[in-house]
Amino acid sequence: MSPTPRLIFMYVLFLCWLSPSAADLCNWSGSGLAREAEANSRTVQQVRLRCTEGSVEWVYPGQALRVVLEPNLSSARHTTVCIKPFRSFNGASVYIERAGELDLLMTDGGRPEQVFCFPADGPQKPAIFLLANPQRDISQRAVGFRYELLGNQTTAPNLGRSVLQASCRPCNDTELLLAICSSDFVVRGSIRNVSHNAERQTSLVEVSDGRVYRQRSGVFERHTGTIGVPGSSSSWHGHIHTLLQCHVKPGGGEFLFTGTEHFGEAWLGCAPRYKDFMSLYQSAWAARQNPCEFPLD
Structure with a gap:
């Protein structure tokens, strides 16, 4: 014994x-x-x-x-x-x-x-x-x-059912505006692919054609364009983890991805469509209710 x-x-x-x-x-x-x-x-x-x-x-x-x-x-x-x-x-x-x-x-x-x-x-x-x-x-x-x-607020895995479930629900307007201020990464881009890992109970979102506004580490990398190819330019590419129970699927259009980074991995937080976020931010900016600045381009 x-x-x-x-x-x-x-x-x-x-x-x-x-x-x-x-x-x-x-x-x-x-x-x-x-x-x-x-x-x-x-x-x-x-x-x-x-x-x-x-x-x-x-x-x-x-x-x-x-x-x-x-x-x-x-x-x-x-x-x-x-x-x-x-x-x-x-x-x-x-x-x-x-x-x-x-x-x-x-x-x-x-x-x-x-x-x-x-x-x-x-x-x-x-x-x-x-x-x-x-x-x-x-x-x-x-x-x-x-x-x-x-800290208490995190989207890291294995931290309790309440946190896991909260990371799947859509963010409200206040949370969206705060996310661009406090997230470890803020990236604009398109969903290229979504793969699933049943053993880890996670999904992996591949983001391409992106623009990085902020990131804490090098999760997202810049891919340079092909020399001599017209219209070819550099863009950002990376992967974001989320929970399998969130049922993330590929979707057209641009998104604004925010979230936290843990052990060199990006974990999804708020991810509104980019045009919807810009409409929300411009209204908050006009009313001087934006918690931080974000590029208007």
């Missing part, structure tokens, strides 16, 4: 000292081989990260690694932690530390690239505990994940 997470946690803390932390504020990478070579090989390595997003990579994991998330921003603004294990995750189990106990999040050989989210609104800083598994083939052992700290 395997020990419970609480017994594992108490056993590790009883036998081990926490080593000094090391990080570059957002990301950390290290090896368990150097730690095991030290005289005190029972030390639990501790890492403190101070950003709202980043990554952790631990090659040849040995003993245990404790990752504490301590963002410089107010904790009241970020109440959910999401992690996405690397595809090559192999060699350790992942636990979430809560009030002196460990809750198992993912075992070795679990589903890589699945997003795991958990609340982090307690008095203690959120901590992720990686416990190395008994060594087998050392040449294939590496664990790592990307992390994000999110």
Whole structure:
């Protein structure tokens, strides 16, 4: 019979000292081989990260690694932690530390690239505990994940049924006007194709002939026109994720896509037809009720 997470946690803390932390504020990478070579090989390595997003990579994991998330921003603004294990995750189990106990999040050989989210609104800083598994083939052992700290309002997957359902409903006029101000990306374009993934319960919207007004990362890329071909010009192209239950279908015309970005993926928020949005925005602009400026072209 395997020990419970609480017994594992108490056993590790009883036998081990926490080593000094090391990080570059957002990301950390290290090896368990150097730690095991030290005289005190029972030390639990501790890492403190101070950003709202980043990554952790631990090659040849040995003993245990404790990752504490301590963002410089107010904790009241970020109440959910999401992690996405690397595809090559192999060699350790992942636990979430809560009030002196460990809750198992993912075992070795679990589903890589699945997003795991958990609340982090307690008095203690959120901590992720990686416990190395008994060594087998050392040449294939590496664990790592990307992390994000999110606020209450998000369209990220796996955050609760109410959020998932809310992301499918049409946005009202106020939400549309606010979306162009606060979204991670604002893109004008056409729907080229929609594909579905039954396993992830998501749909992927391919956007082409676009214009990017804003994006947080490089989700949308510029495609240059073909030299010597009349009428050929550069445009933006990218993919937006949404939920399968939203039943997104290809449609003609231009849309204004807005939403959030998580782990390098764009997630759909409000997506009105461009002409409908411009009519709404021009009316709000004339009445001086627009919350932020948007190009009128």
